[in-house]
Amino acid sequence: MEQDKKGKNELWEWAKAIIIAVIVVGGIRFFLFEPVLVDGESMMPTLEDGERVIVNKIGYTLGEPERYDIVVFHASEEEDYIKRVIGLPGDHIAFENDELLINGEAQEEPYLSTLKKQKNDGSLTKDFTLEELLEIEEIPEGYIFVLGDNRENSTDSRIIGLVPVEEIKGQAIFVFWPLDEMRFLE
Secondary structure, X not given: OHHHHXXXXXXXXXXXXXXXXXXXXXXXXXXXXXXXXOOOOOOOOOOOOOOEEEEEOHHHHHOOOOOOOEEEEEOOOOOEEEEEEEXXXXXXXXXXXXXXXXXXXXXXXXXXXXXXXXXXXXXXXXXEEHHHHHOOOOOOOOEEEEEOOOHHHOOOXXXXXXXXXXXXXXXXXXXXXXXXXXXXXX
């Protein structure tokens, strides 16, 4: 009888430990961090197709995205996209002669330097203005303008329009797979 009682207590302790572990892991995944698969070439060379990244959800539940963050957002009910934040509320965005202009000021895009060196026969990003693309002069509150780093092969704000901030899941911060490509993202 004593042995049965001891066995049941031990089983109950194991069950409690497993339940607590599942709750903790689920909470971390749901509220703090989430693994995401990079699907496609739109963020090359920064992110390669098939890499897996950790998405930090904390900053986007407490604040606003920052320029040049790499974010994951709901593009549709079935699909999430991963892109770089280029424009914030109040910004005017334009590209002229392969140069990013934010509110009329030229901006450095060091994450594109590898692609620009490879590209000898023209510009990486075709010229455009917000007026031409979206018929607006500046990005309204609650929205961002995103671009993929692989500008010639990216479905981004030039095609899908502005992204509502509320659709952002979080910021991609770390590549964890494949193991030999592990790195923090800038």
